[in-house]
Amino acid sequence: MMNMTRSALWSRSRAALAGAMCAGALLAAGPASAAYPDRDITMIIPFGVGGGSDVLARTIGNVISELKLIPVKILPENRPGGSGAVGYSAVAKQKGSPYTIATVSVSFFTTPLQGGSPVSYRDFTPLAAIAQSPYILVVPASSEYKTLDDLKKAKRLTTGTVGVVSDAALLARMTSKALGVQIDAIPFDGEGEVMSALLGGHVNIAYFNPSEVLPQIQAGTLRALAVSSSQRVPALKDVPTFTELGAPIVHTQIRGLVMPKDVPAEAVTYWEGVLKKVAESDAWKKQYVDRFHDVPQFLDSKAFGAAIVETSNRYETLMKELGIIK
Amino acid sequence: MEIFGLLWDGIVQAAAPNILAGTFLGIIIGLLIGALPGLGPSAGVAIMLPVAVGFGGTAAIACLAGVYYGSMFGGAITSILLGIPGDAPSVMTVLDGYPMAQKGEAGRALGMSVFASFIGGLIGLIGLVVLSVPISRAALAFGPTEMTALMCFALSLVSVLGGRNVIKAFVALAIGFWLGMIGIDPIAGPARFTFGQMDLFEGLDFSVVAVGLFGLAAMFTTLTVSIDKRLASFSLRSLFPQIRDAISSRWELFSGSLVGFIVGVLPGVGATAATMLSYAVAKRFSRHPERFGTGIVEGIAAPEAANNSASYASMIPLFTLGIPGSATTAVMMGGLLMIGLQPGPLLFVNNPDFVWTVFGSFWVGNIALVFLTLLLTPALAAILFVPTALLYPMVLAVVAFGVYAIEYSTASIFIAVLAGVVGVVLTKLDYPAVPLILGLVLGPMLERNIRRTLIQSQGDVLIFVQHPIALTLFLLTIAALFIPVILKLLNKNKIPADEADI
Numbered sequence: 001m002m003n004m005t006r007s008a009l010w011s012r013s014r015a016a017l018a019g020a021m022c023a024g025a026l027l028a029a030g031p032a033s034a035a036y037p038d039r040d041i042t043m044i045i046p047f048g049v050g051g052g053s054d055v056l057a058r059t060i061g062n063v064i065s066e067l068k069l070i071p072v073k074i075l076p077e078n079r080p081g082g083s084g085a086v087g088y089s090a091v092a093k094q095k096g097s098p099y100t101i102a103t104v105s106v107s108f109f110t111t112p113l114q115g116g117s118p119v120s121y122r123d124f125t126p127l128a129a130i131a132q133s134p135y136i137l138v139v140p141a142s143s144e145y146k147t148l149d150d151l152k153k154a155k156r157l158t159t160g161t162v163g164v165v166s167d168a169a170l171l172a173r174m175t176s177k178a179l180g181v182q183i184d185a186i187p188f189d190g191e192g193e194v195m196s197a198l199l200g201g202h203v204n205i206a207y208f209n210p211s212e213v214l215p216q217i218q219a220g221t222l223r224a225l226a227v228s229s230s231q232r233v234p235a236l237k238d239v240p241t242f243t244e245l246g247a248p249i250v251h252t253q254i255r256g257l258v259m260p261k262d263v264p265a266e267a268v269t270y271w272e273g274v275l276k277k278v279a280e281s282d283a284w285k286k287q288y289v290d291r292f293h294d295v296p297q298f299l300d301s302k303a304f305g306a307a308i309v310e311t312s313n314r315y316e317t318l319m320k321e322l323g324i325i326k
Numbered sequence: 327m328e329i330f331g332l333l334w335d336g337i338v339q340a341a342a343p344n345i346l347a348g349t350f351l352g353i354i355i356g357l358l359i360g361a362l363p364g365l366g367p368s369a370g371v372a373i374m375l376p377v378a379v380g381f382g383g384t385a386a387i388a389c390l391a392g393v394y395y396g397s398m399f400g401g402a403i404t405s406i407l408l409g410i411p412g413d414a415p416s417v418m419t420v421l422d423g424y425p426m427a428q429k430g431e432a433g434r435a436l437g438m439s440v441f442a443s444f445i446g447g448l449i450g451l452i453g454l455v456v457l458s459v460p461i462s463r464a465a466l467a468f469g470p471t472e473m474t475a476l477m478c479f480a481l482s483l484v485s486v487l488g489g490r491n492v493i494k495a496f497v498a499l500a501i502g503f504w505l506g507m508i509g510i511d512p513i514a515g516p517a518r519f520t521f522g523q524m525d526l527f528e529g530l531d532f533s534v535v536a537v538g539l540f541g542l543a544a545m546f547t548t549l550t551v552s553i554d555k556r557l558a559s560f561s562l563r564s565l566f567p568q569i570r571d572a573i574s575s576r577w578e579l580f581s582g583s584l585v586g587f588i589v590g591v592l593p594g595v596g597a598t599a600a601t602m603l604s605y606a607v608a609k610r611f612s613r614h615p616e617r618f619g620t621g622i623v624e625g626i627a628a629p630e631a632a633n634n635s636a637s638y639a640s641m642i643p644l645f646t647l648g649i650p651g652s653a654t655t656a657v658m659m660g661g662l663l664m665i666g667l668q669p670g671p672l673l674f675v676n677n678p679d680f681v682w683t684v685f686g687s688f689w690v691g692n693i694a695l696v697f698l699t700l701l702l703t704p705a706l707a708a709i710l711f712v713p714t715a716l717l718y719p720m721v722l723a724v725v726a727f728g729v730y731a732i733e734y735s736t737a738s739i740f741i742a743v744l745a746g747v748v749g750v751v752l753t754k755l756d757y758p759a760v761p762l763i764l765g766l767v768l769g770p771m772l773e774r775n776i777r778r779t780l781i782q783s784q785g786d787v788l789i790f791v792q793h794p795i796a797l798t799l800f801l802l803t804i805a806a807l808f809i810p811v812i813l814k815l816l817n818k819n820k821i822p823a824d825e826a827d828i
Contacts, residue, residue, distance in 0.1 A: 048733075049372040055660065058376075081733045082524035083510065089524070114510065116517060116527040158782055164515040186470070186778045187513050189594055192643070192650040192659075196593040199647065202469030202782070211663065215648050215670020291663065324515035 036098065036267060040073040044102045046087020048080045056255060056288070057103045060130070063283045069274045074101075083107050085117035092119040094260045098267035101127070104256050109312045110165045113319055121308050125263045127271040129256030129299035129307065130279040131289055134229035135171055135207040136239065138222045140198060145205075148179070148225045148245045156182040157204040160194035163187055168194075168207040170318050171228060171251055178247035198222070209253075210235055210293035228252060235293045254311065255294065256304050268301050276300075332678070333455055336686030339679070340388065348378065348385030349392045349687045353695050356396020359413075363404055363537045364728030364738075366413030367397040367597075367637070368653040375657060379664045384680055388687035390661050391641065394654055395447060395688070398597070398634045399695050402439035406626070407432055407709055408721055410541025414533045415597040415633035417763060418605045420540050422618065422625025429621050432707035437567015438623045439630045440699045442579055445572070446631030447692040449583035450590070450638030455685060459674075462646040465591045470778035471789055475799035476592070477772040480599065481764070482806040483606040486615065489758035498757050502765020505530055506773070513777040525737035532598065532766055534729050538742035539759050541725060543749025545718055565704040575627040578608045582631030590636030593643060593651035597636040598767055604632035610806075638688065645681055647671055 043061055047053040061074040079087035084107035094100040102124075112120035139145050151157060161168035169185045176183040186203060188194045191212055198206045199221060210233055216222040217236070224239040230250050232241060242249035257275065259267065278284050279298040289296050299307060319325045340349065352374070359370035370393045378389040401416030406423030419439060426435035453461070468476070488495025508519045509529025520526040572579065582604040589600035608628035609618040618625050641658070643649040648670030650656035662669045667677060674681055709717070729742045752759050783789035791797050 048369075049375060051657075051660075055664075079734065081735050081737075082527040085524045085527060086735070111527070114515060114517065116510065116520075116524060118524070156784075164511075164513065184781055184784070186781045188778070189512065189774070190650070190653075190656060192652075192656060193594045195647075195649045196466055196643070196651070197469055199649070200466035200469055202471075215668040215672060218668075219671035221671055319515070322515065 036264075036270060037070060037072050039099055040075050041070070042100050043074050043076045044087050044091050044100060045076055045078045046080065046084040046091075046102065046107070047078065047105070049078055053103060053105045054078065059284075059288045060103070060257070060278060063278050063281060063287060064274065066283055067277065067281055069277055083111045083116055085111050085119075088117060088124075089119050091258070092123040092260055095123075096262040096264075097260055098263040098270075101257055101259055101271075104254065104258055104308070106163075106166060106253065108258075109308075109315050110163075113312070113315055113325065114165065115325075121312050123261050124258040125261055125268060126301050126305040126308055127257045127259060127268060128275040128279075128301055129254045129297070129304040130275055130284070131255040131294040132229060132252035132297050133209050133255065133292065133294045134227050134233055134252045135167060136210055136213050136224050136233075136236065137171070137175070137205060137207055137226045137228070137242075138198070138213050138217070138224050139205050140201065141221055141223050142201075143204070143223065145225070146223070148240075148242070148247065151175075151205070151225075152179050152181055154181055154204070156184065158184050158186055158202075159205045159207070160188050160197045160203045161185045161207075162189070162191055162194060164322070164324065165315060165319055167251065167253055169322075170314060171207045171249065172205075173318055173321065174249045174251065175242075175247070178242070178249055211291070214293065229295050231295065233293060233295065251314070252295070254299070254304070254307055256299065256307075272300050329455060332682045333685060333689075336682030336684075337689055338686070339384075339683040340686035340690050344381065345385045345388050345683065345687055346690065348381050348389035349691045350694065352378070352389035352392020353396035353399075353691050353698070356393040356398075357400035357695070357699070359393065360397030360400025360416070361403040361412045362728040362731075363410045363412055363541060363725045364533055364730075364732055364742075366401070366415070366533055367394045368657060369732055370394070370397050371654050371657045371661075375661055375664075379661060383665055384683045384687075386661060386665050387658070387680075387684050388691075390658050391684065391688060392691050394641075394658070395634060395637045395691065396695060398447075398630075398637050399440065399443045399699050401633070402443070402626070402630055403436065403706055404541075406435045406439060407706065408541060409544040410721070410725060411533070411536045414536060414767075415601050415636070416629070417536045417540065417598065418601040418629035419626055421605070421760065422621050422623070424544070425619070425621030426623075426626070427707075427710060431621070432710055433565035433703055434568050434571060434623065435621075435626055436703045436707055437569075437700070438571050438575070438626045440567060440696060440703065441569075441572040442575075442582065442627045442630035443634045443699075444692060444696045445579045446583045446586055446634035447638065447688075447695075449580070449631070450587055450635035451685075451688055451692065453587045453635075454638045454642055454688070458642045458646050461591055462642050465593065465643060466647075467795060468592050469793075470775045470782060471793045472795045472799070473592075473594075473775040474772065474779055474790065475793075475796035475803070476595075477768055477775060479799045479803045479806065480603050480606075480768055481772070482803040483610060484602055484761075484764050484768075485807070486606055486609050487602075487758075487760045487764065489760075491756070491758075494757045495761045498752065498759065499761040499765045502762040502767075503769035503773075504765075505535065505762070506766045506769035512770075512774055513781075523737075525735060529770075530741060530766070531732055531738060532763075534732065534738045534742050535745045535766060536763060537725060537729055538745025539749040539752075539763065542722075542742060542746025543753060543759070545722070546746050546750045547753060548714065548718075565707045567700060567703055571623040572627075575624045577611075578624045578627040579631045581607050581611070582628035583635040586632030586635030587639045589632075590639030591642050591651070593649065595771065596652050597633045597640065599771070600632045600636040601629035602764055602767065604628045644669060645673060645684075648673065 045057045091102045111117045172183045172185045197203045226242045378386040401412035404410045404412040405416045405419040409424035411417040585604040586600040643651045644655045650659045
C-alpha cells in the first residue's frame with residue numbers, strides 16, 4: 001500500500017515538475033505571475049524519513065496547509081543519499097522553477113565543501129529563515145568544571161561531535177580560541193554515541209541541541225555551561241549565553257527554505273510572505289519551536305542569504321584549519 | 327518481586343484493544359519488512375513512524391517496537407528458503423539455514439529460527455525488565471578504547487568462520503575492510519575510494535552488499551547448472567517445525583541470547599555484529615565445529631536467538647538513559663518526542679505506566695509472533711516446490727525492489743548485482759564470502775574506535791593497556807587466538823595421522 005502511495009506521489013511530482021517547467025517559461029515570457037502558484041509545490045527532503053530534516057520539512061508543510069497559506073498542495077518527497085547531495089542536486093536542477101522547495105541543513109553547506117556534491121549554496125535562491133536552533137555546551141554533572149571559566153583551567157579537553165565537519169566541531173574550535181585551551185574533537189556516528197561517551201566520561205564536554213539535553217539536565221546527569229545563541233533559551237533561563245560570559249561565540253543552526261537558482265523575484269516575495277506567517281503562527285510555535293526549543297526568528301530572503309554565505313564561510317575556514325581542504 | 331508485579335500490570339494494560347492493535351500491526355509489518363530482502367528494521371521503523379504516531383501514546387511506541395522485533399523474526403525467512411538475507415541481522419542465518427533448505431529441511435530450519443527468535447526474545451526481555459538500569463550504566467563504561475578491544479576480541483573469535491584456507495580467508499577479510507572504507511572518512515573528513523560518485527559518498531550499505539554476495543550470487547551460480555535439477559526429496563514432515571531441535575540446541579540458544587544481549591546494549595555496535603559473534607561462539611565451543619555451515623540447526627539457533635535478544639537490549643539505553651544506540655532506536659526516539667514524551671533518565675520516573683505498558687506489549691508481541699510464524703511455516707516452506715524457472719524471476723524482482731527501497735536509489739541495485747558477480751567469482755575461486763562480510767561490518771567499527779582512542783590519548787598507544795576492561799579483552803583476544811593453535815599442536819603430537827582436517 002505504502003509503495004502505491006509512493007509511486008503515485010512520484011508520478012504526481014513528475015507531472016508537477018513538467019508543469020513547473022512550463023510555468024517557468026510562462027513566467028519568464030510575460031507578467032503572468034498573478035497566478036502563482038498554480039501547481040502543487042514539491043518539497044524535496046534530501047534525507048530519510050524520520051530524521052531531523054524530515055520532521056522539520058514535514059512540519060513546515062503541515063503548518064502551511066493547516067493555515068491554508070497557499071492555494072496549492074505541498075508534496076513532500078524524500079530523496080536521501082550522498083549526505084544530502086542527491087536531494088539538493090535534484091532541487092538545483094530545476095533552475096528557474098518556483099515549484100521546488102527544500103530546507104537547509106548542515107549537509108547543505110558541508111557536503112559541497114567536502115567535494116561530495118555537484119551543487120553548492122550558490123545554486124539556490126534563499127527564501128526566508130523561520131527559526132534558529134542554538135547549541136548548549138554541557139558537561140557531566142560529576143565534572144570538576146562548574147562554569148565556562150573553569151574550562152580555562154584544563155590543560156586539554158576532549159569533545160564528541162557527529163561527523164568531522166559539524167556545528168559541534170565548529171563550536172569546539174570557537175570555544176578553544178575564545179578560552180585559549182586545547183579542545184580535541186572526536187567524531188562519533190550519532191548524537192546517541194556522543195551522549196554515551198559524555199555520560200561515560202570518555203569525553204569532557206559536548207554541544208547538543210536543547211531538546212537533546214533538556215531531559216538529561218532535568219534529571220541532573222548533565223550540567224549546562226553556556227548557550228550559543230545571541231539570547232538565552234526560554235527553556236533554560238538560568239544558562240547564560242557565551243557572549244554574556246565574555247566569549248565572542250554566536251552560532252546557531254538556521255531553519256530556512258531555499259528554491260533553485262534564478263526563480264522569479266515575485267516568487268521570492270510570495271514565499272517571504274508565506275513564511276513570515278508561518279514563523280509568527282501558533283501552529284508553528286506549538287508543533288516545532290516549543291517541542292524542539294528553537295529560538296523563533298524570521299529572516300527575509302536577503303538576510304537569510306547573507307547568513308548562508310556567512311555559515312558556509314565558517315565551515316570553509318574550519319575545514320581549512322583542519323586540513324580537510326586546501 | 328515488585329518488578330514482576332509492575333510487568334504484569336503492564337501486560338494487562340498492553341491487552342487494551344488499541345495497544346493490541348498497534349502491536350499486531352507493528353509485528354506484521356515487521357515480519358514483512360524483515361522478510362523483504364534489503365529493507366531492514368531501521369527502514370521499517372522509519373516508514374511506520376508517521377503512521378504509528380497517529381495512534382497516539384503507548385500504542386504508537388508498541389507499534390514501532392513491534393516492527394523492530396517483528397523484523398528479527400521475518401529476516402530469517404528468505405535467508406533460509408532462498409539464501410538471501412532478509413535484513414542485515416539475518417546474514418549469518420544463511421550459512422546453515424540455506425543448506426538445510428536445500429537438503430529438504432526448510433520447515434525444520436524455519437521452525438528452529440522461530441524457536442530461537444522466541445527464546446532469544448524471552449531472554450532479552452527478562453534482561454530488559456530486570457537488569458535495564460544497572461546494565462545501561464555499565465554499558466557507558468565502553469568508550470572508544472574498550473570498543474577497540476571488543477572489536478579485536480570479536481575478530482579473534484570470528485576467525486573460526488574463515489573456512490579451510492586461512493590465507494584466502496584473510497584476503498577476503500581484507501577486501502571487506504577495504505569495502506568498509508569506501509565513502510567519507512568519518513574521522514578525518516575526506517572522501518575515500520568514491521571515484522567522484524555521489525552514491526558512494528555515504529559508503530556501501532551493508533544489506534545491499536549482503537543481498538548480492540549471498541543471494542544473487544547463489545542464483546547466478548545456479549545458471550551454470552541444469553535448472554530442472556530436482557531438489558532433495560521432500561516429505562510432509564520436513565515442512566513442519568520440530569520441537570526437539572530446540573531442546574538439542576539449548577546451549578546455542580542460551581549463548582546466542584546472552585551474546586546478543588550484551589552486544590545489543592553497547593552503543594553503536596548493533597544486532598548484526600551480535601549475530602556474527604554469537605555464531606562464532608557457538609562454533610568455537612561446539613563439539614563438532616566442522617559441521618557448522620553444512621546445514622545444522624545449531625547454526626540457526628545461535629544467530630537468530632542473538633538478533634532478537636539484541637533488539638530488546640538495544641532499547642535499554644533508549645528507555646533508561648534516553649540514548650539511542652542504533653539507527654533504529656534513534657528513529658524510535660523521534661517517535662517518543664512526537665507523541666510528547668521526553669526520552670531521558672526521568673522517563674521511568676515520570677511515566678512508569680507508559681514504560682511498563684510498552685514492555686508488556688513486547689511480551690504480548692513476542693508470543694503472538696511465535697504462533698503467527700509457526701502457522702506460516704509450512705506454507706512458506708512449500709515455496710521451494712515452485713519450479714526455479716518461475717521462482718527466481720519473481721525473487722529477483724522482489725530483491726530489486728527491496729534494495730531500491732532502502733534509499734530509493736538505482737545505484738543500490740547496481741551495487742547489489744556487482745556484489746553478486748563478485749560472490750560468484752569468490753565461490754569459483756574458493757574464497758569464503760563470510761570473512762568479507764565480517765570485514766565490512768566490523769572493519770569500520772574497529773578503524774573508527776582505534777582512531778577515536780588515539781585522538782583521545784594524543785597518539786599514545788599505551789592507553790590500550792591502561793584501561794582495565796580493554797586490557798582484559800585484549801588478553802582474551804590473545805587467548806582466543808593462541809589456545810586453539812597450541813591445542814592443535816599438542817593433539818598433532820598425539821595423533822600424527824589426523825591430517826584430514828587441515
